[in-house]
Amino acid sequence: MKEQFARNISIARKEKRLTQEELAHMLGLSFQAVSKWENAQTMPDISLLPEISRILDVSIDKLLGYAAQNKRITIxxxxxxxxxxxxxxxxxxxxxxxxxxxxxxxxxxxxxxxxxxxxxxxxxxxxxxxxxxxxxxxxxxxxxxxxxxxxxxxxxxxxxxxxxxxxxxxxxxxxxxxxxxxxxxxxxxxxxxxxxxxxxxxxxxxxxxxxxxxxxxxxxxxxxxxxxxxxxxxxxxxxxxxxxxxxxxxxxxxxxxxxxxxxxxxxxxxxxxxxxxxxxx
Ligand SMILES: C[S@@+](CC[C@H](N)C(=O)[O-])C[C@H]1O[C@@H](n2cnc3c(N)ncnc32)[C@H](O)[C@@H]1O
CATH class of the missing domain: 3.40.50.150 (Vaccinia Virus protein VP39)
Structure with a gap:
């Protein structure tokens, strides 16, 4: 789970063209916190997930490595x-x-x-x-x-x-x-x-x-x-x-x-x- 979150947040952050520092600033955290998430050393507190999801425009399901439940993505x-x-x-x-x-x-x-x-x-x-x-x-x-x-x-x-x-x-x-x-x-x-x-x-x-x-x-x-x-x-x-x-x-x-x-x-x-x-x- 930690590794999947690390990859997904890193991909989503880059797609939004944000640096680790910029994302950390938007969340009121130090850039080391974001760096640790992306290195799979730690996971964010659960209360931060909605804000991360909003900023990166990606669902919490997706960040955690699961497909969004309601989206029909296959024919x-x-x-x-x-x-x-x-x-x-x-x-x-x-x-x-x-x-x-x-x-x-x-x-x-x-x-x-x-x-x-x-x-x-x-x-x-x-x-x-x-x-x-x-x-x-x-x-x-x-x-x-x-x-x-x-x-x-x-x-x-x-x-x-x-x-x-x-x-x-x-x-x-x-x-x-x-x-x-x-x-x-x-x-x-x-x-x-x-x-x-x-x-x-x-x-x-x-x-x-x-x-x-x-x-x-x-x-x-x-x-x-x-x-x-x-x-x-x-x-x-x-x-x-x-x-x-x-x-x-x-x-x-x-x-x-x-x-x-x-x-x-x-x-x-x-x-x-x-x-x-x-x-x-
Ligand atoms: C051509 S079917 C092959 C199904 C199966 N492997 C078989 O041979 O019977 C393609 C499958 O890929 C699944 N699929 C489509 N997009 C996917 C995605 N993003 N992640 C995982 N599976 C996906 C579809 O739901 C579908 O079951």
């Missing part, structure tokens, strides 16, 4: 309200890769980032992983919990916005499908540094991301919170990790009822030290 919120599972209940093929690469022969902690209605998170839990999963959609999380309950497994499903949420404990496996395009370009380096930092040695990231191609028309769904990625960009954040697998595919999609195409980079990266890699060559 899927309505789709997830129905009984049917919009994305089905069959796991993504990449889930089987996780089983191959890191079978749960010991306790392995996995995080599904942007879990939607939970088909992948529940698959992992059924296979014996210790699963946490987050999404910004309440309806999606509700369905994730229901699917887990039906399968008789536990998934720690919680609400968070990928832009605000940062890891503060270690995982063995990070998994994300169809979600990373919600990360603004200017946040990417920091977010991937955080994901890598909190991944155990030997752990893996199994990610895919939509990429822009000049020969593919933009998708019919208009998503104001989505941002373009280009080929190779995801891999660039993993120069210091072993890329165990990567490919780029073009596929047909009918998600909005209008047939269209997507291009996607798929990547599996492993937290292996370069020296170990050299030893293997």
């Amino acid at each position: 899927y919120e309505d789709e997830y309200q129905t009984q049917d599972y919009y994305w089905g209940t069959e796991p993504n093929k990449a889930c089987y890769k996780v089983l191959e690469l890191m079978p749960p022969t010991k306790r392995l902690k996995l995080l599904d980032i942007g879990c939607g209605e939970g088909k992948d998170a529940v698959f992992f839990a059924r296979n014996g992983y210790e699963v946490s999963a987050f999404d910004v959609s309440d309806a999606g999380l509700e369905k994730t919990r229901r699917l887990a309950e039906q399968a008789g497994v536990r998934v720690n499903a919680f609400k968070a916005d990928i832009l605000d949420y940062r890891l503060d404990s270690h995982y063995d496996i990070l998994f994300s499908s169809g979600v990373l395009h919600y990360i603004k370009p200017e946040y990417r380096q920091e977010i991937f540094d955080n994901y890598k930092h909190y991944t155990n040695a030997g752990g893996i990231h199994v990610f895919n991301v939509f990429v822009q191609k000049p020969f593919i028309a933009p998708p019919p769904e208009k998503e104001p919170n989505a941002f373009a990625w280009h080929s190779g960009e995801l891999l660039a954040y993993y120069r210091d990790w072993l890329i165990a697998d990567s490919s780029e595919i073009v596929f047909d999609c009918n998600s909005s009822g209008i047939p269209h195409k997507h291009a996607m980079t798929k990547m599996i990266a492993r937290n292996e030290l370069p020296t170990i890699r050299r030893g293997r060559l």
